[in-house]
Amino acid sequence: MDPKRRIKKEEVIRTSKEAEMFNDALVAKAKVLGFITGGMVAGTLGLEGVQGFIFYFITHIICSACICFSLNFTAMPFFKDLSAIMTGNIFTNLLSYLLFWVMFYNLIYVL
Amino acid sequence: MVFFIGVLRYAGRDLMMGKGKKDPDPINISQDMLKNDELIDLAEIQSEIEGHEYMNNALTRSARFRTNCDFLPPDSVKLRKAYFCRNETGYFRKEVANNPLQAMMNPEMMTGMLKGQFFMTIFNFGLISLTSTFFSGFVNAKMPFPLAQSFRSMLQQGLTLSNLDVRYVSSFSWCILCIYGLQGLQNLITGTGSMKEEMEMMTGGMMGGQQKGGMPGQPKDFTKIFKGEIENYEILTSKFSLEHAEKQVLLQHRHTKKMRF
Numbered sequence: 531m532d533p534k535r536r537i538k539k540e541e542v543i544r545t546s547k548e549a550e551m552f553n554d555a556l557v558a559k560a561k562v563l564g565f566i567t568g569g570m571v572a573g574t575l576g577l578e579g580v581q582g583f584i585f586y587f588i589t590h591i592i593c594s595a596c597i598c599f600s601l602n603f604t605a606m607p608f609f610k611d612l613s614a615i616m617t618g619n620i621f622t623n624l625l626s627y628l629l630f631w632v633m634f635y636n637l638i639y640v641l
Numbered sequence: 642m643v644f645f646i647g648v649l650r651y652a653g654r655d656l657m658m659g660k661g662k663k664d665p666d667p668i669n670i671s672q673d674m675l676k677n678d679e680l681i682d683l684a685e686i687q688s689e690i691e692g693h694e695y696m697n698n699a700l701t702r703s704a705r706f707r708t709n710c711d712f713l714p715p716d717s718v719k720l721r722k723a724y725f726c727r728n729e730t731g732y733f734r735k736e737v738a739n740n741p742l743q744a745m746m747n748p749e750m751m752t753g754m755l756k757g758q759f760f761m762t763i764f765n766f767g768l769i770s771l772t773s774t775f776f777s778g779f780v781n782a783k784m785p786f787p788l789a790q791s792f793r794s795m796l797q798q799g800l801t802l803s804n805l806d807v808r809y810v811s812s813f814s815w816c817i818l819c820i821y822g823l824q825g826l827q828n829l830i831t832g833t834g835s836m837k838e839e840m841e842m843m844t845g846g847m848m849g850g851q852q853k854g855g856m857p858g859q860p861k862d863f864t865k866i867f868k869g870e871i872e873n874y875e876i877l878t879s880k881f882s883l884e885h886a887e888k889q890v891l892l893q894h895r896h897t898k899k900m901r902f
Contacts, residue, residue: 544711544882547708559828559829562825562826562828562829563829565825566825566826573785576785577785578785578786579785579786579787580786582785582786583786622825623825625818625821625822625824625825626822626823626824626825626826627822628818628822629818629819629821629822629823630822631785632784632785632815632818635783635785636783639783640783
């Protein structure tokens with residue numbers, strides 16, 4: 531489908547559910563590495579407490595922006611809504627981020 | 642030294658990544674019956690096969706129908722709904738007796754699925770207990786954020802200094818942090834991580850909620866399942882999405898020079 535085609539009212543967009551689920555899972559997988567590197571950055575910068583969690587959300591925004599950029603900001607053939615990338619799976623990678631944050635914080639500042 | 646302990650722990654996690662592939666195959670009742678090693682006369686199990694096959698097929702067929710009913714014209718939808726739900730003669734209005742033979746087939750399913758689950762959870766527990774006995778008494782990590790005092794008993798299990806800041810945690814908590822934190826990475830490297838079975842156990846299984854009888858261990862209660870399907874049909878609304886199909890085709894090709902209106 532041409533992404534620039536305007537949708538008329540009578541048209542119904544049908545998507546296959548397996549494709550939708552696959553795309554969502556792919557977005558989640560793509561973010562994992564981003565969060566891990568975000569955790570490393572937070573650890574090396576020595577962020578403490580609340581700053582670290584704020585940096586978690588900053589990392590989330592940066593990862594979502596990168597994914598949107600790679601889609602050229604059109605959701606059309608792949609997703610229904612670009613904002614779903616930003617709002618979905620917010621806390622899924624929290625533990626990975628936490629692990630790498632703690633690990634690098636310890637490696638550099640404590641030991 | 643604490644650094645080396647941390648590295649060792651990390652290496653232990655790397656090992657765990659490789660052992661996460663205990664996915665058992667999904668088991669069908671009919672497949673189970675046909676995979677027996679003994680030679681069985683077809684006539685013996687013919688009646689069992691018939692009953693189960695039709696019930697399984699009807700359920701899956703009606704589920705598929707409900708998800709895709711938008712592609713059928715409204716008359717066909719009504720026809721199929723009536724076939725399943727008509728009073729007295731509809732398929733889901735049948736009274737079905739619980740087959741006592743079902744209880745015999747289910748233990749096979751149980752051992753197949755739960756074996757994989759138990760193995761991985763026991764592996765996890767074993768790893769945790771191993772690390773906590775080997776590396777007890779070491780201060781392993783300092784958390785970058787302040788914690789409440791009530792977490793002290795959880796996070797500082799082996800440590801003897803009781804006045805230590807809660808930010809300093811024991812190796813046990815670092816172990817747990819590693820397990821949960823590296824699941825994401827495991828999912829990327831292997832197909833799925835080793836915690837899929839644990840998560841399934843905790844959320845009650847993916848298919849258990851659907852079938853309403855619970856997959857492992859209980860005979861399927863078909864009357865309840867059928868009632869549930871009838872209720873699903875009552876709330877089903879379908880809009881024939883191909884109604885304007887011709888109009889869409891014409892709209893698509895309205896700029897082609899060959900079509901003249």
